[in-house]
């Protein structure tokens with residue numbers, strides 16, 4: 001593979017930035033990669049493990065002369081970072097991000113950017129419950145989707161270049177409109193995370209009653225919930241606060257269905273339960289047939305492979 005960008009700057013050096021770095025190195029996709037994180041401890045760790053060719057002490061220094069800048073911070077920190085880097089961006093540079101919510105990022109970042117840069121928001125649909133600079137690995141994005149969310153007037157050449165980068169990183173690339181992205185992700189990612197957080201919280205509340213047996217005998221279903229519920233609290237706080245409407249809409253529908261299932265259990269309506277579970281089983285089979293079951297059962301994602 002050949003170099004797609006001569007200079008890439010990664011702002012925020014956690015799971016996603018470090019995985020991008022290792023994947024870009026694996027594919028020879030970037031000349032030099034600079035990195036910046038807010039905390040000195042994270043920058044020290046990055047230097048120690050060779051994460052980035054050059055770790056900078058300021059965001060301004062990291063983005064200087066970069067032809068691609070990727071914001072890899074929690075959604076709630078995007079605006080502050082955009083304001084910090086804006087005066088230092090090179091002419092013709094592309095600014096992108098990896099935030100899990102898109103409309104809020106567009107509104108937070110867009111107004112700060114000068115007209116001489118291309119802004120192309122993005123969201124790789126891959127992650128783990130781990131965070132921080134040491135949690136990344138090169139194969140995280142292999143055969144996963146990366147959604148690009150071009151804003152009005154996006155330069156096709158800049159879009160094509162960013163597409164080539166993500167393809168080189170291993171992802172399948174698609175484009176989507178921001179609000180649509182946020183609704184789809186509320187169904188496939190955001191609401192499921194909230195449900196997992198709640199289920200694990202309920203189990204914890206019952207700990208005394210069950211004498212810690214929920215932990216000791218935790219079956220596969222509950223274990224999956226605990227993995228998801230171990231995800232980074234800052235990242236997920238920001239996701240729910242910034243994708244409020246879509247998440248509330250999906251949770252409203254979820255609650256209605258839950259009440260219907262609750263009623264079926266109470267009234268002994270086995271036909272309702274059976275029909276419901278038959279429908280949902282078909283969805284799972286559809287995902288597997290489409291070749292998208294890259295998660296089953298773990299695929300070594302919890303093991304760092306550099």
Ligand SMILES: NC(=O)c1ccc[n+]([C@@H]2O[C@H](COP(=O)([O-])OP(=O)(O)OC[C@H]3O[C@@H](n4cnc5c(N)ncnc54)[C@H](O)[C@@H]3O)[C@@H](O)[C@H]2O)c1
Nearest residue numbers: 012013014015016038073074075077099100127128131132
């Ligand atoms: N973890 C996932 O599963 C996943 C998947 C896809 C997208 N995302 C998105 O990617 C982004 C990063 O997530 P992550 O999992 O890599 O998080 P992370 O917690 O592993 O890393 C975030 C990094 O940003 C730094 N940071 C925080 N605030 C900052 C600031 N104001 N200035 C500079 N640095 C700052 C932190 O110190 C940390 O190094 C988030 O927006 C998240 O929504 C996460």
Ligand SMILES: O=C(O)C(=O)C[C@]1(C(=O)O)C=C[C@@H](O)C=C1
Nearest residue numbers: 100124125126127128129188189
């Ligand atoms: O597998 C996981 O740990 C994830 O939660 C990854 C996951 C997801 O919901 O699929 C989480 C948030 C993202 O924005 C993208 C991917």
